[in-house]
Amino acid sequence: MLLRSVRIARLLSTDVAASAITAEERPIKRIGRALETYMRLCKEHTSMMARERADFELGRRHLANIMNLDPHTMTQEDIDEAIRYLFPSSLFDLKARPVMRPPDEILPKFRQFSFDEEGRPKDSRFYTLLPIFYGLLSDIGIKTKTVTSFYNDHFGAGKKSPELESVNTSGTQWFSREKLEKKLGEKISEELYTHLLMAFDYLVSLPCSAVEEKFIMQYREPLTALTKSKLFGPAIPEVIICPVTQRRSTFVKTRCKNTNAEVQVLAGGVGKFDINGQDLHDFRHLIAREILLAPMLVAGVLGQVDVKATTTGAGAGLLTYDPRTKERSKVNQPGARAKWIWYVFAGFFSSFVFSLGIKMRFSS
Numbered sequence: 401m402l403l404r405s406v407r408i409a410r411l412l413s414t415d416v417a418a419s420a421i422t423a424e425e426r427p428i429k430r431i432g433r434a435l436e437t438y439m440r441l442c443k444e445h446t447s448m449m450a451r452e453r454a455d456f457e458l459g460r461r462h463l464a465n466i467m468n469l470d471p472h473t474m475t476q477e478d479i480d481e482a483i484r485y486l487f488p489s490s491l492f493d494l495k496a497r498p499v500m501r502p503p504d505e506i507l508p509k510f511r512q513f514s515f516d517e518e519g520r521p522k523d524s525r526f527y528t529l530l531p532i533f534y535g536l537l538s539d540i541g542i543k544t545k546t547v548t549s550f551y552n553d554h555f556g557a558g559k560k561s562p563e564l565e566s567v568n569t570s571g572t573q574w575f576s577r578e579k580l581e582k583k584l585g586e587k588i589s590e591e592l593y594t595h596l597l598m599a600f601d602y603l604v605s606l607p608c609s610a611v612e613e614k615f616i617m618q619y620r621e622p623l624t625a626l627t628k629s630k631l632f633g634p635a636i637p638e639v640i641i642c643p644v645t646q647r648r649s650t651f652v653k654t655r656c657k658n659t660n661a662e663v664q665v666l667a668g669g670v671g672k673f674d675i676n677g678q679d680l681h682d683f684r685h686l687i688a689r690e691i692l693l694a695p696m697l698v699a700g701v702l703g704q705v706d707v708k709a710t711t712t713g714a715g716a717g718l719l720t721y722d723p724r725t726k727e728r729s730k731v732n733q734p735g736a737r738a739k740w741i742w743y744v745f746a747g748f749f750s751s752f753v754f755s756l757g758i759k760m761r762f763s764s
Contacts, residue, residue, distance in 0.1 A: 438513070438526075445510040452503035459500065476501075511585055532584045533592065540599045543612045551608040567609040572620040574600065580619070659713040669706030671696075676711060 460479065464471035467482045479500050487498045499506075511532065513521050525531035554564055575583065577593045588596075603609055604616060637650040648667040653660070673680040673692060683689050696702040727736035734740065 442510065442512060449503060449507070452507065456500075456502055463500070508582075509585055530586050530588070530592070532586050533588055533596070536584070537596065537599060539615075540596075540603055543615055544599075544603050544606065547603065547606045547608045547611055550611055551606065554608070564608050565610050566607060567604055567613045567616055569604060569616070569620065572617070572622050575619050575621060579621075583619075659711055661712075662710045664708045666706040666708070667704070669704065671703035672706045673709075674707065675709045 460474065461471045463469075463479065463482055464474045466486070467478075469478060469482075483498055483500050489497045491497050513523055513526055513531075521527075523531055525534050528534050551564070574597055577588060577590065580593065580596075581588050600616070600619065603612065609616065637652045639648050639650050641648050649664060651662070651664045653662050655661070675692075680689060680692060683692075692707075693702065696705070729736055732740075
């Protein structure tokens with residue numbers, strides 16, 4: 401009986417020790433797998449970049465041979481000019497045109513981490529798989545705490561400062577998820593992106609968020625355009641202030657087909673329109689009035705600005721310049737391309753007879 405109890409105790413002790421060993425090995429295995437995955441991805445990215453650089457160098461030398469240039473002194477400006485010459489494109493979006501750039505400028509960058517002597521990463525957020533994203537969330541939390549403490553110190557002392565106000569985010573919006581992923585270099589899910597926007601919105605809503613305006617504006621972009629001062633193509637006009645009346649105004653010249661237009665918009669108005677000396681009520685068609693009022697309704701300034709416009713030339717379209725011209729009329733045709741009905745049927749009948757004759761010839 402005593403021997404049996406001793407054996408049972410030994411078995412239980414070995415089972416407990418084995419379970420303890422497996423429990424200790426599990427996190428080690430997980431950490432080891434994460435490191436192995438990172439090292440594998442790092443090696444794959446390094447080999448891929450080396451391959452792309454070799455292909456780019458080969459293509460650069462081949463392009464220099466085509467353009468009769470020296471490959472040793474060929475610069476990136478020469479490459480861009482050669483691509484524009486060999487692949488002419490009339491696409492309006494510059495990003496859609498063919499380019500030849502080094503792979504380091506086009507391909508996404510791979511973030512490499514530093515490790516200590518024992519092989520452990522120095523960044524504690526390495527095991528989150530999204531270290532930059534969670535680092536940004538931590539920075540937002542630190543900034544929120546800083547803004548709150550700044551408000552408590554100044555509000556209790558009764559001081560007044562422009563920094564006590566909330567940051568002005570009018571005319572801007574947060575980066576889209578795709579643009580934020582490109583900026584951070586990490587893939588972000590829709591749920592994580594929503595959490596980030598909630599944290600940013602809470603920071604902006606604080607009374608003293610103007611203290612961290614520089615940090616907040618790093619992740620916002622203007623509503624007018626994604627690049628520089630463009631709004632759906634045309635440049636945003638410059639606002640001019642009259643030194644006498646202190647009235648703001650802007651002036652624009654544009655062209656649509658064969659029509660040239662000069663438009664002046666004056667702030668602080670009553671919604672008056674002056675188009676070639678005619679008022680808005682002089683236009684009979686309702687659609688013409690809607691076309692004139694639509695930009696004011698979209699901008700929310702209906703009845704607040706005055707518009708003066710002068711047009712010269714024939715009638716034109718509504719939005720964009722159309723370089724096409726009217727094609728000359730052809731003889732014996734109702735239009736430039738349109739054909740008479742009898743001509744269409746005659747062509748169809750002749751082609752049918754021709755194909756039928758060929759079939760009969762081959763069948764015989």
